[in-house]
Amino acid sequence: MDAQLADVEAGKRFYGELFGWTFEEALGSSVWALLxxxxxxxxxxxxxxxxxxxWTVSFATPDAAALGRRIAEAGGQVVMAPFPVGDLGTAALAADPQGAVFGLWQAGSHPGxxxxxxxxxxxxxxxxxxxxxAANTFYGALFHEALFGAxxxxxxxxxxxxxxxxxEMPPHFVTHFRVADLDDAVGAVQRLGGRVQVPPFETSYGRVAVVTDNQGASFAVLQR
Structure with missing residues (x-):
């Protein structure tokens, strides 16, 4: 998964403080976040x-072009056709029939x-x-083994x-990061210049809050 940011240096400061990540140069002006x-x-x-x-999550695939064709056939859209990312792999951007955007990743030297x-x-x-x-049908057909396989x-x-x-919110994906203490994480987000988009609530998979970073990128923090 990757964050598309106006200011990568500001992103490094925010996420480095929030999650304890360190960073190293990747391809071009991008950086890896490391733990x-x-x-x-x-x-x-x-x-x-x-x-x-x-934040965009990418689904792994052995063949991004073939999966892109299946997405289009199922009523989705290939927003950005597969393109090489150096020797790291091949990326693409797609949307489901309701408009939710996600990435595809065909690994080269970088598996994910x-x-x-x-x-x-x-x-x-x-x-x-x-x-x-409709989402069950669309994603189940595309990723059945990955989602439901043994x-x-x-x-x-x-x-x-x-x-x-x-x-009125359009369909979309929300990436979740696991945290040890949800309330502490939400407090840190606010202290670092982010904001709370949806206050903490209970789900079947844990206690969650949806927040934004100090540049407006939405994500969730989850305490299981």
Missing amino acids: DDEPVASLAPKVDGRMPTV FGRRHEPNTFVWVELYTRDTA GAEPDFGRADVADVFPV
Whole structure:
């Protein structure tokens, strides 16, 4: 997953303080976010100021072009066709039939997360959608083995957008980071210049708050 930010240096200060991440140069002006020297995310500069300031989760695939075709056939859209990212892999950007945007990642030398499901790393992504049955059909068909296969570790859910957000909020993904203490994490977000978008609430997978960083990128913190 990666954050598209107007100011990567400000992002390093915010997330470094919040999660204890360190950083090293990646490709171009992007940086790896590391926890104990293992990659947990990346921060990248927005190439166009009109682009949203967001966290984007990418689903692993052995063939981004083939998956893109299946997405289009299922009523979704390929927003950005597959393109090489040096020798790291091939990336693409897609949207589901309701408009929720997600990435695709065909690994080269970079397989993805070095650590996850631990404090201060990725733990969950929730799709907030207007039609949960349609989402089940779309994502189940695309990613059945990854989501439901033997030994799969759950880290993806979906809910009605109106359960948490105002009814006019468009469908979207919210990336969740695990924290040891939710209240402490929310306090740190506010102290660092971020804000609370949705106050703490209970879910089937833990206690969650949706927040934004000091540049407006939304994410969630989760205490399991």
